[in-house]
Amino acid sequence: MAEHIRIGDVAPRVQYVADGAQTAFVYPFPVFAAEDIEVHVDGLRLASGFAVSGAGRSDGGIVTFALPPAAGARLVLRRRLVMERVTDYQPNGVLRANTLNDELDRQMAALQELREDAGGALRQGPGEVGGQFVLPPRPARANRLLGFDSLGNVAVFSRGEATLSAPFPGGVPRTVEDKLAERLSARDFGAAGDGVADDGPALQAAMNAAAASGKFLDIGEGTFRSTIPLTLPGAAAGLSMRGAILYAGPGGEAALTLGDGAAIRNRAKIYQGLRVLRAAISSWEDERDIGILIRNQDSALIEIRQVEMFTIGVQTLGVERGFEDSVLHLGRIVDNRYGLDIRTASAAGWNTSVRYHGGHFAHSLATYPEKDRYGIRFSAAPGAYVAHNRHVFDGPAFELQSRDRAIDGIPFLVQVNSRAILARGMRMEGCDPYVARHTAGAQDHVYEVAWASQGYGIEIDYTGTSTRVGSIVRALHQGAAHREFTRSLAEVPNLRAAAIRWNATETGFEKLACLSTNVSGTPTQIPHFAFPALDSYVLTDRGVMLTGGRGLGFVVDARRCKEFALAVDADDPRMVVQCFGAGGVLLTPAEGEMVRASGMSLTYAAGPRWWQGNADSNDANLTRLQVVRLAPQVQTAIIGVARIGTDYELRSMRLACDPSQSPAVLYGTPELPHGVRELKAEMAWDPPSIAAGGSAQLNVPCPGVRPGDFVQAAFSLSTSGLIFLAQVGAQDVVTVTAWNRSGAAVDLNAGTVRVRAVKS
Template sequence: MAEHIRIGDVAPRVQYVGDGARTDFTYPFPIFMAEEMEVRIDGIVLGSGYTVSGAGLSDGGTVTLPAAPAIGSTVTLRRRIKVERTTDFQDNGVLRARTLNDELDRMVAALQEQREELSSALRRDPADIGGEMTLPMRSARANRLLGFDSVGDIVVVPRDSGLLTAPFPGAVPHTVEDKLAETLTARDFGATGDGVTDDGPALQAAMNAAAASGKMLTIGEGSFRTQQPLTLPGAAAGLTMRGRIVYAGPGNQPALTIGDGGTTRNANKLHSGIAVTRATTSDWLSEGDIGVVLRNHDASLIEIREITGFTIGLRTLGDERGFEDTTLILGRFVNNKIGLDVHTLTAAAWNTSIRYYGGHFAVGSTVHTDKDRFGIRFSAEPGAYVAHNRHLFDGPNFELNARDIPATGIPFLMEVNSRAVVARAIRMEGCDPIVARHTAGAQDHLYEIAWASQGYAIEIEHTETATRLGGVVKAYHQALPNREATREVASVPSLRAAAIRWNGTETGFEKLACLSTNVSGSPTSLPQFAFPALDSYVLTSRGVILTGGRGLGFVVDTARCKDFALTVDADSPRLVVMAFDASWNLLTDAAGTMVMASGQSLAWNATARWWQGSADMDDAGLTRLQAIRLAPQVATAIIGVARITTDYEVRAMRLHCDPRQAPPLLYGLPDLRIGVRDLIAEQAWDPPSIAAGASAQINVTVAGARPGDFVQAAYSLSTSGCVFLAQIGAQDTVTVTAWNRSGAAVDLNAGTVRVRVVKA
């Protein structure tokens, strides 16, 4: 005989959280028939489609759904017995125990359901006795507020009654209307945040209300889907988001615009938690497809939590007025072609003096693998203001997944003449080995690499349209100890002391090549441009005055090292650089731009055959300190200064380079005899037998020797009483005399005569 069902003390309801895979859900309470099981998913009652097993069993059973509920969804199972009695006990009949048990079981089950429902209802505490808790009639309570009087009884009050007071000393009563109006929320205007409903009209109404009242708008938890672009006018105090906006509207326009355009100044704003995602990832073809546009903000604090799936994630925009002096806290920028775009719209606008903290710019490994992607871009509309100055980035992360695909992935793209952009503690993961691409006149940029999957071999890429050496890379990853040093290639601390009297009219300088602004003939090779000395240099008590047509430069091997810095103590010097290939052949502008400088443009001078600075190196023009970047094909260069417009005095010159390199300075070579005071030559000689008191002579060719130079001679073997004397009898010729001072003839063995000529 089957056991009769038992009704234990078990709540007639159970809940589960979906995991996306589970379809079977057990229930621990008994039901009499399968129809008495109510199934809800996220509060929605399922009418059919599921099966129930275990009806009539004391320990419950299992509900099987046709498909697994979504991850995070709520599955509710509860017993719902019809409260009815459609049968009677038979008069004067047999009263069976099973029949009584069935009736009593249903009564107990119904009481359990009532207790379950009452447990979630508003009710008095068991110790609270007496009082009036009955609601007034509908007509009496319509459009009024439910409250409690001084003894705790229910009472209805007008909506504008000033009965709400904060429980603190000094608090002032407020009406309910005023209290509710202190904060505006999107849900006040009907937004649901369920991710399905089109909340666009409700969100826009809420934003308009925030602007009309000058209040802060809160968009609470949830996913607020919109099929229309949204605008928060500048009159609103700000925006706080705890949920996110899901944009499902038309492309080629911003999903969310914050602030007014034109000449309006949106100052002292607070926007926090901004999160906007695109329902489907953009095709990255239209730059009008933007997640968030911030217009004309000034002295504001803005937090971006996440922007995902747009061509441009966030654009900070200077319109007819600028975007300036604002702090941005950056969160996640995912699957955007350009994460952040620093932009200006007109010539009257500007975008300057901004602080950025954090920022994770990432693109998925399978997203648009044929398209270039950038973390941060500086840009402008044609004809708009382009001097985007003083932007400070702290700790940005770039994970662009570009190293193994044809497309490019670079953290910074600089399309304007920006200055003083400093990015500290950059992390580069899966990027190209280029931290920034410069396409215009950007300069004074500092990119500090804290970590990179590429190691320390990271550079700035300058395209053919770039007109400035845009900045410097400090690659600390695996290179910090070396990076903190500056390597001096050459130093001439006193031009006056280094001056060489080459002959009666020509002057040279130690370590330096003398340069001419107009070399005669058709020179094509380095030795034809680098002279040991020239005329028309005027020496002073401290240096040398460069007069018309004259210059000075260091000749340096640049086969490996391409980055140099020239410092000069002079009145208003002009930078010049000559470029040569590995065979010392001159490289002209026909091969493209061979040289760039940091603080000014360089132009090709076809007459002098060098790259020449567009302005003097002076403090007033902020061009005193110049860094030079050479093209890869430049194997040797002359880096120095020349007289272009007016005569000026040069007192000291120094050349530095990237401390990772130690390039040789080329002077005094057998085939490049420049910058040396001492001239050395030697020649084999087998002197004849020299009688007592007699002498023998030999002429040694010494290129550059001039009458008036100091000269010395020596012999490679023992001289046995002979004295070797030297004099310059003719240009380039040193006459060496072996004088026998002994009292007997001397026959010296064959040896080598060595000559040293010292310029005064």
């Protein structure tokens, strides 16, 4: 050696993480020969494939690999001397300094290695002395646990006798097996969570063990790839996930099923942090392709963090038992055709009374741009229970990427006869202008939209198969205070006071058209059905008795406003609706379904040519307030009640609509003279010269006037000396008499005679 090596205070070990490209690695400690270096890659010692330079240098050297270690590999370089003495001093010989230094250097290097090894060993602290730490003989320690006795010395224990206790007052000693079995982990059964290995069998084994023991299962951090569908039976206490399941199994299966089906009720379960992803997006055609299927839950707490790329992201299912009284926390539910499917599978199953918090239902622009998609669906298998009631959603967000595309992207699809579905604080981004689509008998839904990219032009789409209406949309960001107030469109608070004695036999009512269940001839226009008065109405102390063949209704302009609410005070009212298109022409079922109601079904009656309720509105007052939804082609409608089965007393009627609309209530017009107590008419007249005490007469046509009506007349010019008198000369005619009471002849200029008739 040109210069004697120096042993500095440098640890004889260095570690690197390879980047896949680097081949040369520095070791900062001195070695005497290249053979003194050990090279380890990921815990394995290498015997070749590298070269060592720098042996004999005080500052170390370089290990150069023929091929770079793989990226991420852990590389360890350490000095490991052969423990031997390679020199011998001769008696009375010359003691050479280099020889002595070499011996001392090797001893110092060996001591550094010993200190490095001891640094990783169990040992007493410097403040403790004594103690017994020698292992018992092999036979004595075989299949036993190593621990410490009451003096702190090494001891062995039977696996069934060793106990642990919590280091707090009141802690109870427990066996190691009991402590380890307290909560099961998927890794206890061999799951790797590296996203590569097939963890399916290990996960299913862990789930079966959780069910057999009634324990809670923990799936830790990582990505657990599975090629088989997984089921956690209802006997397990619950599931907690911090990682994710990556489903790479066959299509047409539920990737993760929670709880038992059939008639078993799964009570008070806890499922936390659920994350299920599909390795490749489904075709969106097979509805058996489900991310998370949750069955028959009662009072469960369920947290779903992420479900992506299935036909149905999450399905809650009542299978011969109910799914009810549970709370779901929803997270990222993306690129599923149906994000959440609330479903029943049998007539004995139900899905009701569930609360949902949050939920981001979204799609990417590139995901099936030609296919319809929905955020939340209410559905039922054929023949299954269809009354999905009282589901409450708080703050769901929908980004369905359907706006300005020829596809449907609607937050709610309701295919059942649900009631009281409440969605609060919704966000709609890039959706259709419909917050929901109803295809069956859903009613009493409230959709509160906090913000929508469509502005306030949001409504409910009632398809041709829907049988109920009566749900509402609250658009909070556009005049919310105004929209919350219902507009009272027309009201007759007292039918008795509103009665009009039209003639000796016929009665009419203010603001209302008189209706007949059997109109003669071949009527086709509104005036053929909306009569000013008819006979057979029987007035009572508080209203009117509707007898056979009679009804009353409001006539409304329905060109823009399509939804009205009718409230009546009556014994057993039966609602009727008559629809007219452009030009006031009667619409029949040949043109399609014209009207739907909120609390009952409507059927078309061919005799009176109207839609009428299938039952009286006496269902514990629940159906007395009826919402009516008209088809787009309806331009005018008559909305009211009629006597269908038995006579009944009608006392008051009120009609309301959305306050954003202000349609006209039609009555008292030349075309529709019904609903008014007062009739008016006028006629041009140039009276002749009338001698003193003389008179002149004019017959003024006044449709509807009848003998017995109170009539008045007036002239448009000053009539000094003349008095104008009126009387009903004949039906539909008012005779006006100009009487000259002065002492001289009077000749008026041409003017207009006006008459007014008031019915009692």
